[in-house]
Amino acid sequence: MTGNIEEFIRGKSEVVRLALVCLLAEGHLLIEDVPGVAKTSLAKVIARSVADAAVRRIQFTPDLLPSDVTGVQIYDQASGGFEFRQGPVFANILLGDEINRASPKTQSALLEVMAEHQVTVDGVPYAVPHPFLCIATQNPIEQHGTYPLPEAQLDRFLMRISIGYPEELADEVAIVTDGLARRRPEELKPVVQLDELRAMILALRDLHVSEKVRTYVAMITRATRKHPDVHLGVSPRGTIALATAAQAWALTEGREFVTADDVKAVAVPVLNHRLLLTSEARLRKRAPEAIVAEILDGVPVPRLPEQK
Structure with missing residues (x-):
């Protein structure tokens, strides 16, 4: 595809x-x-x-x-x-x-x-x-x-x-x-x-997400709610979205388990539109993407057996 x-x-x-x-x-x-x-x-x-x-x-x-x-x-x-x-x-x-x-x-x-x-x-x-x-x-x-x-x-x-x-x-x-x-998109076969596609979607649900990775995902989204430039952070639905997207990214890598790198790879596009910034941050023209990147740098990455 x-x-x-x-x-x-x-x-x-x-x-x-x-x-x-x-x-x-x-x-x-x-x-x-x-x-x-x-x-x-x-x-x-x-x-x-x-x-x-x-x-x-x-x-x-x-x-x-x-x-x-x-x-x-x-x-x-x-x-x-x-x-x-x-x-x-x-x-x-x-x-x-x-x-x-x-x-x-x-x-x-x-x-x-x-x-x-x-x-x-x-x-x-x-x-x-x-x-x-x-x-x-x-x-x-x-x-x-x-x-x-x-x-x-x-x-x-x-x-x-x-x-x-x-x-x-x-x-x-x-x-x-x-x-x-x-050339037009309609010409593609x-x-x-x-x-x-349905089979791939079902296979995605079987990808292993360890407790440490689940904890890492939750730590990232919880950090958005405490950032000084964020008025409203990521909801639990966003936490699930981040974990699910990391699963799909791991599937495209050909793996049967999810790592912290998979979470990082999708964190910005999954979280950037879920942050409601403070008025001061908007005046300073802070970008949600930059705030997500800061949070990723600040949240400690768990040591996973898969990464040894």
């Missing part, structure tokens, strides 16, 4: 790997970056790489309604009753483009499905397909016509990552070449069957 995606997303191996970690961990991914750096394309090529997966896309706009996301009850004259018409959230991979352009009311329509993998309409719960992954994009520099995501929704994303500009000249030249050839 990595090789397939990197045929289109050039020079961003770590970004691609983190996105696949989200997929394996059954988490949701928020891609936050400036326009034109292939945020939507990354989401599309991930979806295209999985055969038989139900893929839906929502272009979030200010006039979008919650029923446009979850679905709606429609009166059926033939039966004389109401019939539920499924919305685009009933998919294996949901692409939410420019999610912060929708109103808070519409954004809240995703809260239940992102946390519980179901939608409740008129008191009746409807389960979405398994696996379910939401990949959302947003532009952090544009404020006109946008609505910031509430903390409750940010906390439901396993990771927040950015793609950034191409670092190497050769990568940007390759991007230009692809653009001139009018699937390389993994949906059943294979």
